[in-house]
Amino acid sequence: MKRTLTTIDGNEAVAYVAYRLSEVIAIYPITPSSPMGEWSDTWSSSGENNIWGTVPSVIELQSEGGAAGVVHGALQTGSLTTTFTASQGLMLMIPNMYKIAGELTPMVMHVAARSLAAQGLSIFGDHSDVMAARATGFGMLSSASVQEAMDFALISQAATLESRIPFVHFFDGFRTSHEVSKVELLTEDDLRAMIDLDLIYAHRLRGLSPDHPVIRGTAQNPDVYFQARETVNPFYAACPETVQRAMDKFAKLTGRSYQLYEYHGAPDAERVIVLMGSGAEAVHETVDYLCGQGEKVGVVKVRLYRPFDTRRFMEAFPSTTKAIAVLDRTKEPGSAGEPLYQDSITTFFEGVANGWGSIKSIPKIVGGRYGLSSNEFTPAMVRAVYNNLALESPKNHFTIGINDDLSHTSLDFDGEFSTEPESVxxxxxxxxxxxxxxxxxxxxxxxxxxxxxxxxxxxxxxxxxxxxxxxxxxxxxxxxxxxxxxxxxxxxxxxxxxxxxxxxxxxxxxxxxxxxxxxxxxxxxxxxxxxxxxxxxxxxxxxxxxxxxxxxxxxxxxxxxxxxxxxxxxxxxxxxxxxxxxxxxxxxxxxxxxxxxxxxxxxxxxxxxxxxxxxxxxxxxxDIPSAPTSNIEMPPAVSEHAPEFVRNVLGKMIEQKGDQLPVSVLPCDGTYPSGTAKWEKRNLALEIPVWDQDVCIQCGKCAMVCPHSVIRIKVYDPKHLEGAPETFRSCEAKDREWHGQKYTIQVAPEDCTGCGVCVDICPAKNKSQTRLKAINMMPQPPIREQESENWDFYLTIPETDRRLLKVNNIRQQQLQEPLFEFSGACSGCGETPYIKLITQLFGDRTVIANATGCSSIYGGNLPTTPYTKNADGRGPAWANSLFEDNAEFGLGFRVSMDKQRDFAGQLLVKMAGVIGLELVEQIRHADQKDEAGIYDQRERVATLKSKLAGIDSDDARQLLSLADMLVRKSVWIVGGDGWAYDIGFGGLDHVLASGRNVNVLVLDTEVYSNTGGQMSKATPRGAVAKFAAGGKPAPKKDLGLIAMTYGSIYVARVAMGARDEHTLKAFIEAEAFDGPSIIIAYSHCIAHGINMTTGMQNQKAAVDSGQWLLYRYHPDRSAHGENPLQLDSRSAKIPVEQYMYMENRFKMLTKSNPDEARRLLAAAQQDVQDRWHYYEYLAARKMGGAQNEQDKSV
Amino acid sequence: MDLSTKYMGLNLRTPLVVSASPLSENLDNIRKMEDAGASGVVIYSLFEEQITSDRLELHHHMTYGTDSYAEALTYFPEPSEFHLGPEGYLNHIRKAKEAVKMPVIASLNGTSAGGWTNYAKEMQQAGADALELNIYYIPTDVDLTGAQVEQTYLDILSMVREVVTIPVAIKLSPFFSSLANVARRLDQGGADGLVFFNRFYQPDISLEHLEVRPNIILSTPQALRLPMRWIAILHGRIKASLAATSGIHTAQDVLKIMMVGADAAMLCSVLYRHGIDHIKNMEREIETWMSEHEYHSIRQMQGSMSQENCSDPSEFERAQYVKALHSFKPATAHS
Missing domain, CATH: 3.40.920.10 (Pyruvate-ferredoxin oxidoreductase, PFOR, domain III)
Structure with a gap:
């Protein structure tokens, strides 16, 4: 049969098959597997059938744990079910995987294999995730190319139905999932020919039904659990044969023949590499080249990793094999060796003893690691592995592809070696x-x-x-x-x-x-x-x-x-x-x-x-002349003034040469210095803002909204202007309290992304040319040098003493130094101004727990990172744990630091005699409500530390190491709506209920922005998002209202673009509140389909239309008999349509499904009215005492 | 009493036609218009520019930021099809035709040759009884001559004429050096009707915000003077039907415009002010006036006060303005 040749990537190839073989698909976005779910959702929403003529149900869950639960449930009621995941997502599925396998339930889960977060997160490909799931009882089938990924998606489904062993079908994240390749498209007839309908009926019959009820999932006791666990053995024993049969049947259909363990190379090979995944293709190519050179080498490609068929594995090797290198694309620190290596050793030990295969004595077997996190794996590296095997004593437990100058595990390789034919x-x-x-x-x-x-x-x-x-x-x-x-x-x-x-x-x-x-x-x-x-x-x-x-x-x-x-x-x-x-x-x-x-x-x-x-x-x-004529030199990646680590390590990464860095230069525990983004001058902006001091009203708004902290304000003594460059701008400060001082707004020209949000927000207009404001975009190249000089000079002017600033007034507050700068966020990002505000207000005493997502990527993705420190060396300490646990992670900070503070307090009292009672009492009872109080406390703690340094006792040393905790610390838990509304909601709820003094900032973009705009429970009704292609039918979850039900949590909903002073007030109140607080911040986003320059206008329209209410719920007000809820926005001024159709996420529905768009628009408008009436009622209730009249009337 | 007229070959029960406005976006409104006695409706305009800009905007947003960052290669699902053409408008015409018996006139504003001809054809296919070409643009190019602008009108008309068989009207701008000449050339070029006049959006500025702001103002009764004069001048000189569309607020206005020679009186602002039902009142008042003044049909009065037929044709010419100036006494500074 003639099949269509098409060019698609691995994700689409797999989804193409998986979709057609499923009835239920439960999904949750995670890179690099997200596109498989997105394809499924797209096909489902456009009514495409599976091979049995029905449209699969595609459902998005709140986490991979949730998706696994749905998968388990759907399987247990007899549906053909699949899911797609990777990395941390697979980790969350593991508990259910044990259950699904333990219950012998056929299914295939498709995994775009990816690194796990350890010393750092990585979205790229290796086998760390699937290897962590190898004990679950799932079968594991590995494909190495886009064609194989499509083929194995089918073969694994055929095999699971027959064997009843559920399968993980995995392929390398990015390398296969995102590689576009020419493949032969399987036909629906191919799919039908491979799937035995009777096996589907059997699966359905095993499903739970009150018409033939059974009990599954019992609790078992020591007497029988063990034996029951052994009942599955015959299924696992038979499974490899089942998979091979499916492969053979597939070969007859398509002509593409696969073996569970497939040998390729010289029939008399002496040196053989064993591996699985896409790396096998590079080895295959190298083997062909080396065999052409007369070398006796070969490769065993492992397709079926679980159940591991030891006998077939042995049989794959030529009898001439003398040395074997088993390559794992994962690392198990502290193990005897990586998993495939260990399996190989075990197999050979057992196989040779039993006489399996043609090898009569155990050859030399070494193991090595390669390609972690999509690190390159090239023919040059493959040849180095073969060269190693040629040694009398080949290096074991080696690494290939990196320079390990620390533990000396790495093999050298010749980077110039290439096997690519000229015909390509x-x-x-x-x-x-x-x-x-x-x-x-x-x-x-x-x-x-x-x-x-x-x-x-x-x-x-x-x-x-x-x-x-x-x-x-x-x-x-x-x-x-x-x-x-x-x-x-x-x-x-x-x-x-x-x-x-x-x-x-x-x-x-x-x-x-x-x-x-x-x-x-x-x-x-x-x-x-x-x-x-x-x-x-x-x-x-x-x-x-x-x-x-x-x-x-x-x-x-x-x-x-x-x-x-x-x-x-x-x-x-x-x-x-x-x-x-x-x-x-x-x-x-x-x-x-x-x-x-x-x-x-x-x-x-x-x-x-x-x-x-x-x-x-x-x-x-x-025409190229014979000699160079240019004097233009390529500048160094980072300034020569940068710290050594930035120059030598981060600089290499910036130059795209990070893979040349040796192991020894990298931190062993994932700890990196802060304040490195300023060294990466990216010069992205074609135009940058330039300040016009004559028009400026000194309101500070431009600096406040700047997403990349490139607009800075200082007020200073005129004497600091000495030596200023000629073009440096300054003027008299207008604020009466700054009489006689100079005022400057300076832009960091090489760090600006040119988004123009500052110009859009600027309220001052030039009276002669109204198109001009107090800050205007101008071409960057002609002023780059001059403004860089001005920026450097600006940095030499001292920061204003924080104690002198009125922080509740934007004009003054914006003088606070941002300790978050020059991030890699999207140009015009709606999230970063809020983060910057935290760092301005509290950055020198803040610890941030950051949920995985956009904010962890622009906040912590190498090479350079934006969190920085002030002249005293203080600044936000930042860490990312996971996506799902961020609230708990931050609560851990709080509990820990409170404990350390309390212990320090205990020691203070205990050592009062030595330290001096007065200082002890001052420290213990210090008022740290404002900057002055904090400053004084820091002074006292400095005195304390100098006293303690001279005391030789364990108590003194203990107190010395804890003393800094006596200065008030602020814990911020930051993340997006995907975290707060969905995957982390359970934890967030618990943390808020804990009563502990943590501050939660939800950067609400109303979709999973980082993974490409998938629907979350924060997505508003009528918005188109991935997994909501037809417009989200349900309204947005009201997270703030849920939090308010506790009565003891500070809750605020803000939108900087609508009311900046309200945002500022909420941040200050939240931090000051001695208990849990949550701020839900409207964050415009590239995923909304908007003009990012005017994103703040979208925020304003959201508020003006009543779509986004502004309020503050302050529990302390209840104590005074006041209503804790203050509604800070007015009833709608504009129809919600006017706001919604400013944004493609809403507007595109009018183009894709006009009738539904009309229906959802009407519903959204009704939501606005209902919400307003409800909040108005809540805010108007009289608190304390008997129920008032208004309450009675409702 | 016979209130009927003939507009571009369409038999109208009365001269009262609802002109193109957002009122006709809603099918219920169109039904209400007929129920209130409207003899026809010009549906709101289909703007090719809007369709084009919607397409470009959608394309921009569907591609903006894509293929840049490994975790988010796109930001929106890609539907299998988009409804980006005039389907919505054409469906509306179809539904309006099903909903009412009165003539339904489609209105088109194109920006390209293809836009004018394709959409015109589709409007005819959707069942429109006639077409009003809303040639609506402000020639701001200092190199563009008046002759070129006029030629554009003629070219558009001829292109559309070639592809449709239903009557075609042109809605005119009052800003021609020689309006009468333009009218005659359009008449000769095949226009079945001329509509006087297009009311241009007039921007305002905000003193508070120093911004140019849209400020839609409804027409006033004074606006009728302009179409009235030109209809008076052109009546009898060209074959095309004539319609007035600015400033018709009362039955008296309708009577006046009929007397100078119009075939249809198009209503818009008055319906925004008083509601669609007001058409009924206007019709009743027309009948009352006619009855009181012993007119038995509209046709009887049509053109009776045109320049050709009135007692003093020069009143409609420039000199008349000079006289008016003379009779106008400005108020004193302290009055």
Whole structure:
């Protein structure tokens, strides 16, 4: 049968099969598996059937634990059920996995295998997660490529139904889940042929039903639990044969043959590598190359890891095998070896004794670790592993791919070694997230894959920053199947889509001799060569490169495409690479433009087609002179003034050379210095704000809303202006209390992302030109140098004494130094201004527990991090535990620090005689309500510490180590709505109920922003989100109202863009309240589909429409007989429609489902009215005493 | 009493037609209009520019921020189809046709040649009885000549005429150097009706906020003078039907506009002020006036006061303005 060839990624390939074989799909987003759930939801909401003609039910849960529960329940009632997950998600499923396996329930769970959070979180691929689930009793089937992932999704489903052993089908996160590859699409007939309906009926019959009731999940006693546990053995014993049978049946259907343990290599191989996952492909490719060189090497690819079929495993090896290296993509610290290695050792010990297979004596077997967190695994590394095996005493427990100069586990490898055949076109594209490079490359792969006999592969490397993110696309095309599961290091085509990258990244290091370099450059033909950095010129000359240039930005702009240069650069690639005849390629590009965009309207198609037509006339070749002419040097990644660790370690990461760092330079416990973001000058902004002191009214709003803390304000004695650069701006401070002082607003020009939120919020207008304000965007390059000098000078001016500031007044409060700066958050982020505010108000005495999500990524993703410290060395201490436990994690801080403070107090009393009663009493009874009180206490503690330093006793030493806890500390628990409303809600509820003095900040973006906009319980009615493609039908959960029911929790709902002074007041009150507090902060977000420059206007509209109420619930007011709830916003001024249709998340429903949009809009408007009446009633109730009249009337 | 008129070949029970406005976005309103006695309705305008900008906006938001960050390669689900064309408008026409018996006139504002012709054709297919071309733009380009602007009107008309068979009206701007000439050329170019006049949105500025702000104002009865004059001038000189659409607030206004030669009196602001039901009152008052003044039909009075037929044709010309100036006595500073 002829099957369709298509180009898709691993996630889609798996979801394609899993969806068609399921009745119930329970999901929860987690990278890199989220797209499988998203595909399922999309298909389900558009009514696509499974192979039995019914649409699977797709349901999103509040956590992976919840998803596993639903899976278990659905299985127990007889439905064909699946789920998709990874990493921490899989960890949360483990308890149910034991149950599901213990009950012999067939299912397949598809896992995009990913690292687990240990010393640091990583979203990238390895087998740490699946290996942690290997004891659950689930079968484990590993696929190594996109095609295998699709095939094994089917084979595992067939096998689970027959064997009754549930399966984890896993494949490497990102490397396989996100690799785009040309595959043969299985047909629905293939799926039907593989699945035995009788087995489905049997599964259904085992399901719980009151029509044939049974009891399952009993509690068992010591007398029988053990025996009952052994009852499953025959099922596990039979399972491998079942899987192999399914593979054989599959081979007959499709011609693709798989073995549980598949050998590839020389029939007389002496050195064999054992491994599973995508790395097996790289080994396969290397084996072919080395065998071609006459080497006797081979590879055993492990497909079925559980149940481990020891006999078949032994039988896979050639009898000539002398040395084996077992490679694990995981680490088990303190173990005798990693899991696959240990399994192999055990198997050989038992197998040789039993005479299984053809090997008669136990060969040398060593184990090694590779590829953790998508670390590269290349043919060069594979050869090093074979070379190790050739040694008399091969290194055991080795690592490959890194330089372990600490424990000396690593094998050396020759980075120059390559097995890539010349017949493969290897192309590298350096783009910006916003320019559409990745999308165009995915499209090119599709065009080549589906219109030629070539095999095609695309892999995409993304930035860890969310603003100004670089993307690197690795594309391969060739006549043979592509097994290169590693990045391109020898490219014959390199394209630089952003001219700014020339000075930042060494892109030509990967270009082969005679290769082609394509550059998007704004400079004229005669100028372009001289504008290149000298190093780039030297590389082009040395490589004898062909150099082509286009001003793609102009061509795109003239075609109406704005900064999306994707189509233009795609045309250039086809014109230069010759993968397809030029005319044919252009026709295909146009065809695919029509296919992709016709649903979005003729205009979109037309402008893309116009861009295609306009391109070639502007593409030209530049002759390369024989000698370099440029004096432009590539600047160092970080300043030479940066601390050594930043220069030598973080700087390497910034240069994209972090994988060259040796083990010894990295912290052993995941602890990193704070205040490092300031060293990474990213120069993202094309335009930056410039202050106009003559127009400014000194309100401080621009600094308050700045998401990246690049706008700073100082008031200072005029004497500090001495030595100021000529262009440094200052004026008289307007506040009466600052009479005679100077006032400056300064922008950090190289850290600004150019979002423009400051300009949007500025209330002052230039009276002569009303389009100008007191702060205006201006092109950055011409003023970069001058403003950098001004910024450096600004930093030398002392900060204003915090004790002198009125913190409840924004104008003065904004003088407080932010201790959170220059984060990698999206340009115009709606969350970061709130975090910055915490650090300004309380940062020098704050510990932050941060839930996993956007705020943990921009808050803690290497290389550089934004939390910083003041001149005294104080600043927020920050940590991220998990997604689900953040409230508890923060409560732990509180309990611990309170205990230490109490113990210090005890010791103080005990040592009063030695320390001096007066100081002890002063410290114990200090009033630390304001900055002055805290300052004084710090002084006292300093005195105490100096006294203690001279005392030789255990008590003194104990107290010395605890003394700092005598100064008031603030605990902030920060996270998004996914955490607070969903996965962490149970814990959050408990922590709030604990009565302990913790402050919770919920950055409510109303979706899971970090994983790409999935619905949470905070998502408002009518919003389109992933898993709510048809608009969320249910209203938003009212978290604040739930918290208020305790009566003892400070609760505030704020929106900075609506009322900044209210936000400020709420933060101060929450922190001051001696008990738990929660602030729910409206955070506009890129996932709302809004103009991020005017996000604060969206906040205002949300409040003005009544969609987002502002209030403060202060338990202390009850004590005075007042109503604790103060409603701080008025009844709606504008219809909710006016707010909602400012945002694509609501508006797009009017385009995708107009009738439903109308219905949900009406319901949302009703919600607004009902909510207002309810809160109005709550806020109006008279408190204390007998029930009042108003209460009676309700 | 015969109140009927003929507008672009459509038989109207009375001259009272509801002009294009957001009132007709709601099907119930359209039913109410007929119930109140309206003889026809021009449905709110389909703006091609709006459709285009919605498409571009959607495309922008669907792609903005995508493929940048590994954990969030997209931010929205991609529905299998979007309703981004005029389907909603065309459905509305279809439903309006099903709901009422009176003529339903579609109104179109295009921005491209394809937009004018395709949408016009689709409106006819959806059942519209006639089409009103709402050629609504402010020529701000200092290089654009008046002749070019006029030619644009003619070109649009001719393109649309080629693709539809239903009557086509043009809603005009009053800002032509020679309106009469433009009217005649449009008439010759195949316009079945001319509508006087398009009321342009007039921005205001806020002194408090130093911002230009939209400030939609309803028409006043004084606005009737402009269409009244031009209908008076053009009556009898061109074949196309004539309709007035600004400042018709009372039965007297309707009578006046009929007398100068209009075939339809289009109502909008008055219905916002007094409700759709007010059409009934206007009709009753017209009948009363006609009865009191012994008119038996509207046709009898149509054009009776046009420039051609009135006793002093020069009253409708420039000199009349000079006279008015002379008779106007400004108030004294302290009065």
């Amino acid at each position: 076109v290897r192309a590298l594209f350096y783009g910006l997230g916003a320019d559409g490079t990745v999308g165009a490359n995915k499209n090119s792969i599709k065009i080549i894959g589906e219109n030629t006999d070539n095999y095609a592969q695309g892999y995409f490397v993304y930035d860890s920053k969310k603003s100004g993110a670089i993307t690197i696309s690795h594309l391969r095309f060739g006549p043979e199947p592509i097994r290169s599961t590693y990045l391109i290091s020898r490219a014959n085509f390199v394209a630089c889509h952003q001219p700014g990258f020339l000075e930042r990244y060494d892109m030509l290091g990967e270009l082969v001799q005679g290769g082609t370099f394509l550059l998007n450059s704004p400079y004229a033909r005669e100028e372009v060569w001289d504008r290149l950095p000298r190093k780039v010129q030297e590389q082009l000359i040395e490589r004898k490169a062909k150099f082509y240039v286009i001003n793609a930005t102009n061509v795109a702009g003239e075609s109406g495409m704005g900064n999306r240069i994707n189509t233009v650069m795609q045309v250039c690639f086809f014109a230069l690479s010759g993968v397809l005849p030029k005319d044919e390629a252009i026709a295909e590009i146009k065809y695919s433009i029509k296919k992709s965009y016709s649903s979005k309207g003729d205009e979109i198609v037309a402008m893309n087609v116009q861009a295609v037509d306009n391109t070639l006339a502007h593409l030209y070749q530049v």
